[in-house]
Amino acid sequence: MSRTPQIESLFRQTVSDARSLAATLEQGQAQMPLMDHFGTLIESLERRPFSVTLLCLDKSSRETVLKWLYGQQFAVFSMQLSGQIGLIEVQLKDKGYAFENSSGRRQEFDSWDDLVNVISGHSAIDLTQAQDLKLATERVNAVKNVNLLLPDSTNFIQESPALLTRILRETNVLMVAGHPHYALSQTERTTINDLMVEMEGFWPLLPVDELAEEVSIPENGWWQQVVHPQINLPPKLITTHVEAQLPEFLTNPDNGLRQALQLLLLGRKAETAVEAVNDRLAQELRQLESRKKREARKTHAGNLDNANMGFASQLRNQLGDGVSDINKQLQESARRNDTATGNTGQQLKQFVDSLRIDDLAMESGYKSIKLSLSSRYQQALTGFLRDALKSGVRRDAEALDDSLEALKRSIGYEFKSHTGMEPVLQLDQLDKERLINDLAGAVNLELRYQGEMPKRGFFQRLGEARRAAFVILMSVSLLAMFGINLRDNPLLGIVIFFVFIGAFIYSYYGWKREDEERLEKEVTRVREEVQNSSRRILADLTREKQSRIGDFLERIKKQWQTVLDRTLADWQQRERQNSEKQSQQARQRLANIDTQISQWQRQQVPVQKLQTTVSRIVADCRAELESLAEN
Structure with a gap:
């Protein structure tokens, strides 16, 4: 029997208590970042967003995987962005399109053509000055409420520690797409291994043309040459002419594996936030002790x-x-x-x-x-x-x-x-x-x-x-x-x-x-x-x-x-x-x-x-993932 509901209930109560404690610590401040962060964790639990990182080893693999995720209706979908941006975030929602840059400016569009015209002409948004972009598209298949982070390349991740930190902070599942016979370079292998250290799940995607004369899957492919995390999903063949079936953890928000991964990601964020609360408490005590010493010196005339x-x-x-x-x-x-x-x-x-x-x-x-x-x-x-x-x-x-x-x-x-x-x-x-x-x-x-x-x-x-x-x-x-x-x-x-x-x-x-x-x-x-x-x-x-x-x-x-x-x-x-x-x-x-x-x-x-409770929640989530992986 799945223990995820009990873990989620404990997580909800723990984050609520942490939010109240953070409000007490930040009382009287113009801004309350710790309390707001715990509130965001509760909202994330309600919305149940599922975030994954999609790392494509080549351009053709990226196009094939995106067509598979969006559906055949978007077979001609493509976007060209400057290499300075480094990351695209795609949000799969119910309907409509939205475009948002790093400064928070957001524009919504009724049709795909309107969005393409704005991006192509750069008339409303300067893409070269944005730190990151967020694209929300309408749902045309069973994939719903999924955030897809698409890094520009492994080289960009290797050269940008900030991008690596953001990926590890917002996702705990790494999807890597590449041809079955693709040969990993040393930089790509190092980058993937660096990501695997903090990831909980790894899912290789293998785009193939099933009508080709020679279609073979190597016994020791590139997906077997990297470090594997706790959840190692089997390689998925993304066929060209027959649409491959989407996995249940992408299509079903109530999937146990998906819920456990989501809860583990939120638990790790909560663990970091509680450490920040503890640091803030220790800082306040140090400041008070310092003030006490200063005042003690003043008492000696x-x-x-x-x-x-x-x-x-x-x-x-x-x-x-x-x-x-x-x-x-x-x-x-x-x-x-x-x-x-x-x-x-x-x-x-x-x-x-x-x-x-x-x-x-x-x-x-x-x-x-x-x-x-x-x-x-x-x-x-x-x-x-x-x-x-x-x-x-x-x-x-x-x-x-x-x-x-x-x-x-x-x-x-x-x-x-x-x-x-x-x-x-x-x-x-x-x-x-x-x-x-x-x-x-x-x-x-x-x-x-x-x-x-x-x-x-x-x-x-x-x-x-x-x-x-x-x-x-x-x-x-x-x-x-x-x-x-x-x-x-x-x-x-x-x-x-x-x-x-x-x-x-x-x-x-x-x-x-x-x-x-x-x-x-x-x-x-x-x-x-x-x-x-x-x-x-x-x-x-x-x-x-x-x-x-x-x-x-x-x-x-x-x-x-x-x-x-x-x-x-x-x-x-x-x-x-x-x-x-x-x-x-x-x-x-x-x-x-x-x-x-x-x-x-x-x-x-x-x-x-x-701290003890959040650490137990993270440990319970890992144990639940191990149980699900064995089943």
Whole structure:
């Protein structure tokens, strides 16, 4: 005796209880998806729809099977859809035609020709943008209230996990149509096996032409090369010229196998839905426990003082680190600027390289000429150093203002994000003019350079000429030692005279070049000394500038710290009062949360009972299917 009516009665009562429980869980929500889902399961039980998946291995098999299911009246029925759709759902109803896309838009037609015209012209429905299509046709044979899901191909199922999930969620019987001698590819075999894992029934359909000369059914056909589920229906030959008889589970809504398969599918959906209810219950309990912990933290007013002390320390560190970073950045910028590759260093080198001989002061002495740096050049160099210090102060003051403004915004944002209040921090300006005047007044150029040039007059030139004549006399004496006596030659006196005169005249030209070369060396030496002295002065005054800026930053830090401490103390006093008030309110909320937790925990027993009952319904349906399969 069939146990399906008893299982169905238990299923109906269980789903009704689950719907009531879901309504309790979702009470107060704008949308109630769990309750609606259980209501849909009850409606499905009333309408008794039977859903199967028809997977056709080739185009001719699809046409043959569709003709067989629809009847010979629809022998020319065909539909071409874009491969992006992937799935056609055909609903066999009493009469008429209807066309529905994924967005829920539905059109009904009185005749088949009207439906074909609309689909062919794409005038009313854009098929390429639909995710799925639903087609309802009139009933012309005994097949009634059957939903037929037609996937586009096995490749599309393999590439679309969403399509595979939908097929497994809505059907539990797989009808596979293919020629008896069809050879399954690896992709087709894998796809069919993936479907078989979750399917309860498998029914191979074999379209054949009974009038063909060679009609044979292989012993090891493609339907025997795949995994078989619990209900393995024998292969059905779909003949071409004589209409094959439809099986009873497609034509009779009261068929036991059909009812068991339908009930098992609905039971598995109910099992999934009850798990969702249990998850929702666990989620609500977790949220309540989390709220309880948050409220418990609010009841401890002492934690506020600890947190505020930590924030005050963090704020002091942030202010101290910020001021220290600003000072380091200014020092690093000054160091880079004053180096040889820096802007000031390059300008100083260019200025010193412009030193010429004319910039040297010459003081004539008794036997030498004293050299020193001219007062005009010293004044120009002093002005250059003062301008360099002035531009450095202004550059540092501008960078200082920008950095302090950024630090002020950062501290104000941090303070406001923590307290909701913005501290009033005064941003004093660095007294640039006073600092510039002090540094400019401290420029004291002291150069220790003292050069010297020899002073040579008329008698020195005679001495130079005498040395040249003396060289000739020595040469004649040496030659006399070797037996060559030129002393008595009257031309010797003339030669010595002209050499003496020539040497005397040449001294005016040669000594001038020597003096110029010596002056160039002196200029090079004075350039090095001027550059070193200037760099030393700039470095000393830059350190003084950084010291003054550091004192200014320290003063700003103390002012801001005083303002922050005072503002934070005022806020802490108000927060302490508010915290005590909130602590009392939190204790009241804790009591309310405990009440809610108790209410939700009382629902755990019914949910567990529902899970047990639904699992038993699924097991009973499987047992009933095994019994029917044996019979």
